[in-house]
Amino acid sequence: MSTITGVTAADETPTPSPGSPLGGDAAGTGRLGDRLFGGAARGAGLLVIALVTLIGVFLLWQAVPALARNEANFLTSREWVVAGDHPRFGIVELLWTTVASSLIAMAIAVPVGVCVALFITQYAPRWLSRPAASLVDLLAAVPSIVYGLWGVLTFRAAVLPVEQFLQDKLGWFPLFARTGISGGTIFFIGIVLAIMVLPIVTALSREVFAQTPVTHKEGALALGATRWEMIRTAVLPFGRPGVISASMLALGRALGETIAVTFIVSTLARGSDWSFSLFNGGETFASRIANNAAEFDSPQKTGAFIAAGLVLFILTFIVNAVARVVIERRKAFTE
Amino acid sequence: MTTTDTHADAARATLLTSGLGNPSRGRAVRDQLARVVMWLAFLLAVIPLVWILWTVVSQGAHLLLESKWWTHSQRGITSRYPGGGAVHAIQGTLIQAGVTALIAVPIAVMTAIYLVEYGRGKFAKAVSFMVDILTGIPSIVAALFIYALWVTTLGFQRVGFAVSLSLVLLMIPVVVRSTEEMLKLVPNELREASYALGVPKWKTIVKVVLPTAFSGIVTGVLLGLARVMGETAPLLILGPYTKSIAVDLFSGLMPTLPTMINQDRTELGQAAAVERMWGAAMTLILLVLLLNLAGRLVARFGSVKK
Numbered sequence: 086m087s088t089i090t091g092v093t094a095a096d097e098t099p100t101p102s103p104g105s106p107l108g109g110d111a112a113g114t115g116r117l118g119d120r121l122f123g124g125a126a127r128g129a130g131l132l133v134i135a136l137v138t139l140i141g142v143f144l145l146w147q148a149v150p151a152l153a154r155n156e157a158n159f160l161t162s163r164e165w166v167v168a169g170d171h172p173r174f175g176i177v178e179l180l181w182t183t184v185a186s187s188l189i190a191m192a193i194a195v196p197v198g199v200c201v202a203l204f205i206t207q208y209a210p211r212w213l214s215r216p217a218a219s220l221v222d223l224l225a226a227v228p229s230i231v232y233g234l235w236g237v238l239t240f241r242a243a244v245l246p247v248e249q250f251l252q253d254k255l256g257w258f259p260l261f262a263r264t265g266i267s268g269g270t271i272f273f274i275g276i277v278l279a280i281m282v283l284p285i286v287t288a289l290s291r292e293v294f295a296q297t298p299v300t301h302k303e304g305a306l307a308l309g310a311t312r313w314e315m316i317r318t319a320v321l322p323f324g325r326p327g328v329i330s331a332s333m334l335a336l337g338r339a340l341g342e343t344i345a346v347t348f349i350v351s352t353l354a355r356g357s358d359w360s361f362s363l364f365n366g367g368e369t370f371a372s373r374i375a376n377n378a379a380e381f382d383s384p385q386k387t388g389a390f391i392a393a394g395l396v397l398f399i400l401t402f403i404v405n406a407v408a409r410v411v412i413e414r415r416k417a418f419t420e
Numbered sequence: 421m422t423t424t425d426t427h428a429d430a431a432r433a434t435l436l437t438s439g440l441g442n443p444s445r446g447r448a449v450r451d452q453l454a455r456v457v458m459w460l461a462f463l464l465a466v467i468p469l470v471w472i473l474w475t476v477v478s479q480g481a482h483l484l485l486e487s488k489w490w491t492h493s494q495r496g497i498t499s500r501y502p503g504g505g506a507v508h509a510i511q512g513t514l515i516q517a518g519v520t521a522l523i524a525v526p527i528a529v530m531t532a533i534y535l536v537e538y539g540r541g542k543f544a545k546a547v548s549f550m551v552d553i554l555t556g557i558p559s560i561v562a563a564l565f566i567y568a569l570w571v572t573t574l575g576f577q578r579v580g581f582a583v584s585l586s587l588v589l590l591m592i593p594v595v596v597r598s599t600e601e602m603l604k605l606v607p608n609e610l611r612e613a614s615y616a617l618g619v620p621k622w623k624t625i626v627k628v629v630l631p632t633a634f635s636g637i638v639t640g641v642l643l644g645l646a647r648v649m650g651e652t653a654p655l656l657i658l659g660p661y662t663k664s665i666a667v668d669l670f671s672g673l674m675p676t677l678p679t680m681i682n683q684d685r686t687e688l689g690q691a692a693a694v695e696r697m698w699g700a701a702m703t704l705i706l707l708v709l710l711l712n713l714a715g716r717l718v719a720r721f722g723s724v725k726k
Contacts, residue, residue: 122622126538129530130547133596136589137550140557140565147568200461208458217462224469226712228650230678231701234685235472280468287465311443311451334556341558343653344678348685371560371653378657387572394564398557405556409549 144395151388159392163359165373167380167389174389176396178353182271182367183397186346187339189275189363190282194339195332197279198286205287206294207316218291225284233348236277237269241349244273248364262362268351272363277349278342282335289334293327294320326411333408337401343371352376370397476705480698484706489699493675494663499684502692506700508665509680513707516580516659516676517649519669520587525641527588528595535596536603537625555593562589563654570658578658580666580674586654591644598640602633635718642715646708652678677704 155172157164162175205217248270255261264270297320305315351366368376374390381387443451483489492505531551535544566586570576606629614624630637655676661683662673680700687693 116620118622119620122625123538126530126534127543129527130534130539130543132527133531133547133554133592134550136592137553137557140561140589143565143568143573144561147572197461197464200458201465204458204462208455209462220469221465223709224465226646226650226705226708227469227472228652228678228701228704228708230650230652230681231472231476231705234681234697234701235475239471239475240468283465309443311447313451313454314447316454337556337558341556341560343558343560344656347656371558374560374564375653375656381567381571381657384572387568391564391568394561398561401556401558401561402553405553409552 141395141398144391144398147384147388148392148395149388151385152392154385155389165389167386168383172385172389176370176393178359178367179370179373179393180396181361182274182350183340183369183371183400185363186271186274186278186369187336189272190278190339191332191336193276193279194283194286194335195328198283198331198335199290199328201283201287202290202294203316203320205291207312207320221284221287223284224280225288229281229342229345230348232277232281233345236273236345236349240277241269241273244276248272252364259361260363262360262364264360264362264364264366266351266364266366268366269349270351270364271367274346274349274369275363277345278339281342281345282339285335285338286328286331289331290324290328293324293331297323326414330408330411333404333411337404337408340369340404341371341397341401342369343375347372347375370394370400473705476698476702479695480700480702483695483699484702489703493665494680494696495665497663499687499690499693502695504663504696506677506680506696506703508663509675509677509700510703510707511665511667512580512674512676513649513678513704515667515669516584516587516674517645519581519584520591520648521641521645523584524588524591524644525595528592528644529599529637531592532596532599532603533625533630535600537621537629551593551596554589555597557589559586559590559651559653560657562586563657565589566654567657577671578660579671580659580669583654583659583674583676584669586658587648587651590651590654591648594644594647595637595640598643599633599637602636602640603629605636606632635721639715639719642711642718646711646715649711650678650704650708652682655679656682677707 151167151172152159155174157173157175159175161177162173163178164173164175166173201221205214205221209217245267251261251272252263256263301319301323302315305319306312310318346369350368350372352368353366370393374394377390381390486505488503489505489507490510491507492503493508494504494506495508497504531547535548535551538544539547563586566582566589567578570582570585571578576582610628610632611624614628615621619627655678659676659679660673661679662675664675666672666674668674677700681697681704684693684697684700
């Protein structure tokens, strides 16, 4: 069971019959106790559906009045003035920071996470395999607020020289343009997020890799493959859907990470120049909301932040739905 | 898989000695290269872990060794001066987590029972899908939802109970998924035997299935609690900090460890506040680790016998 991701090996493993108990309500007796208990179970399921629907509907309901009064284009404006009679706010900057930092995190966490998972399942000596897995899981047990503190107070100093180097050598490229920001850049947020989501990628990939049929592996080796060739031809193709859905889950987590990012980001001054540089500051959806929690005093202001939260919700919803589809498709193939 | 590895090594050893299937130089180099990369990736992953733990322990451990840390609050202590403890925040964190579990566990376990024992067809698929969506909901969105419901619509204050409500949303999916997995592990023969004796389905679930899967469910609950305890975003929005002990969930402020850290973070110039901040961070890590450890122990010693 992967306790970190909430997705279990059962979801990932192609099993012809998932060992399901007796079909449907065939075993129910129709007596009062059965009807009550079955109803309660059904009710709990209904409650979960209602909760998720309610979240979407409620956020929408609260956001719409504020959006209607918004005098700027919500999707393309960089402004964020939510008070007064002429509110002007848009999310383009939040969207860019959120997506860019999460993509950097994925670019680091997915290759490293997959390699760590391969290490644990295929390379580590027997005595090291379990402790290594627990160590990486331990990364997930560190609360995100501690990542935030460590990132700002300790880790920042170590990454700064790397950023300087990249700006010196690759500054001509717009993504690496010099900005003069020494606080939390998008690049730095991405690195911290990568560390935070690494255990998610590793935990799930590890489980799928461990499920590779022994016959596939032995077949590859019997044909004279080296261990790396065996991994490339047997383990990786078998685990690919698992890795994809693990990455999607990790991406969802990275997009919505709040407190660590809030501690780290350098908020840009209002009206500062726009740049595509990864060494720019900026806020993510989550950090903009968290940073301004004290401002939730009028429905209009609250509505604006809720609108931002709604976009984040939709973003993570899409990412998670894609992960789900990948898992389902794989099940369909293997059955 | 370890057995395959030894098989593989043995097989290759014989192949190598017989001179057959000896990989060409380029392939052998690539194989070694891959091995080195995997080791490096693992070491790379361990570096931040050690670094974080070292930072927190070296800066915060000595506060935790003072008995005052576990018995006093911060009441009347300004950020400039050292002293006081974290008992108010520890208490708040534990109370909120406890209430969260009290609400979330029954809902989550019943949902899991529905999915494994009853659910077939479209409705069950929808429930399963919604649990997935719930898994992916960012904590800040959960907090915003509760804010919109509790404060904006119902007109209540920001209190401890509202925090618990938002944590419930984050805890349900974790517990549903782990419980589901544990229920699936319960052998079908047990259910069939029970049915054969004429026991109704609901009694079979309550008296046979749940007890068999009990330790696994407990593990899931403990790990879910560990995840929820470290959350900060809902606390920022729904649970302002105070320096005194507060146990009322429905009125007034309620301090917690994350908000204590957040409070002291705003006073980075004061050595005493920085010290307290790391102390609170270490206390929080310890709590989360203890829950994780407890969960793993329960899992190891009471797992479902196949």
